[in-house]
Amino acid sequence: MSDHPASHEPELLTLTEAAELLRAPVATLRYWRHLGTGPRSFRLGRRVLYRSNDLRSWIDAQHDGAAAGADRRP
Numbered sequence: 336m337s338d339h340p341a342s343h344e345p346e347l348l349t350l351t352e353a354a355e356l357l358r359a360p361v362a363t364l365r366y367w368r369h370l371g372t373g374p375r376s377f378r379l380g381r382r383v384l385y386r387s388n389d390l391r392s393w394i395d396a397q398h399d400g401a402a403a404g405a406d407r408r409p
Contacts, residue, residue: 346387350376353385357394 353374354361367373368383374393376385 347379348385348387348390350383350385353390356387356390 348356350361350364353376354364357364357374364373364376368376374385375389376383378384
């Protein structure tokens with residue numbers, strides 16, 4: 336393992352890479368950005384980027400929210 340400072344930074348994913356990770360269409364991620372929902376993203380110049388840690392946290396939150404909703408069902 337390297338002590339290089341960049342090795343401690345979370346991996347940045349493009350919109351297309353994030354869509355592949357989530358197995359969702361790119362248009363869906365764009366729509367989520369428009370609505371202000373979905374995983375946290377940011378712009379770097381003209382590019383939309385996602386931190387891999389943010390994607391994983393969002394996936395976990397979706398899973399936890401779905402599990403909580405299942406607990407409330409009669």
